[in-house]
Amino acid sequence: MSMIQEFKEFAVKGNVMDLAVGVIIGGAFSTIVNSIVKDLIMPVVGVVTGGLDFSNKFVKLGHIPDTYRGNPDSYKDLQAAGVAVFGYGSFITVLINFIILAFIIFMMVKFINNLRKPADAAPAAPPEPTEDVLLLRDIRDTLKNQQR
Numbered sequence: 001m002s003m004i005q006e007f008k009e010f011a012v013k014g015n016v017m018d019l020a021v022g023v024i025i026g027g028a029f030s031t032i033v034n035s036i037v038k039d040l041i042m043p044v045v046g047v048v049t050g051g052l053d054f055s056n057k058f059v060k061l062g063h064i065p066d067t068y069r070g071n072p073d074s075y076k077d078l079q080a081a082g083v084a085v086f087g088y089g090s091f092i093t094v095l096i097n098f099i100i101l102a103f104i105i106f107m108m109v110k111f112i113n114n115l116r117k118p119a120d121a122a123p124a125a126p127p128e129p130t131e132d133v134l135l136l137r138d139i140r141d142t143l144k145n146q147q148r
Contacts, residue, residue: 029101029104030097030101033097033100033101033104034097036100037093037096037097037100038093041096041100042054042055042093042096053089054089054090054092054093055075055089055090055093056073056074056075056089057075057087057088057089057090057092058075058078058085058086058087058088058089058090059085059086059088060078060083060084060085060086061083061084061085061086062083062084062085063083064078064081064083065081065082065083068081068083075087075089075090
C-alpha cells in the first residue's frame with residue numbers, strides 16, 4: 001500500500017475528523033474565554049482589589065537601555081525594548097484563563113456523560129437458568145432429601 005493511500009485512509013477516519021473539529025472549536029472557545037477573563041473578570045478583580053491591574057505587574061530583571069524612550073512602568077513597553085522583565089501579572093491572567101477553560105470543559109464533559117447514560121430503566125430480570133444449572137439443582141435437592 002502506498003504512503004499516499006495510507007495517509008488518505010488515516011485522514012478520512014472519523015476520529016481524525018472529530019479531532020480536527022475539536023481543535024478548531026477549541027481555538028475559538030479559547031478566544032471567548034480570554035475575552036471573558038480580560039474584559040469581564042479582571043476588571044472586577046481590579047475594582048475589588050482597589051484598581052490593581054494584573055497585566056502591568058512585573059519585576060524588572062535587566063537594566064533599561066540609555067536609548068529607551070518608553071514608559072519605564074509599562075510592561076509592554078519594556079518587553080518591546082527587549083528589557084528582561086518577570087511578568088507575574090500576565091502569568092496570573094493566563095492562569096485564570098486556564099482555570100476557567102478547564103472548569104468549563106469539565107462541565108461540558110460531565111454534561112455529555114450524563115446525556116450518554118441510559119435513562120433510569122427498570123432493572124433487567126435475571127436470565128433464565130441453563131439446563132446445567134437446573135440439573136445441578138435437582139441433584140442438590142435429591143441429595144438433601146436422601147439425607148433426611
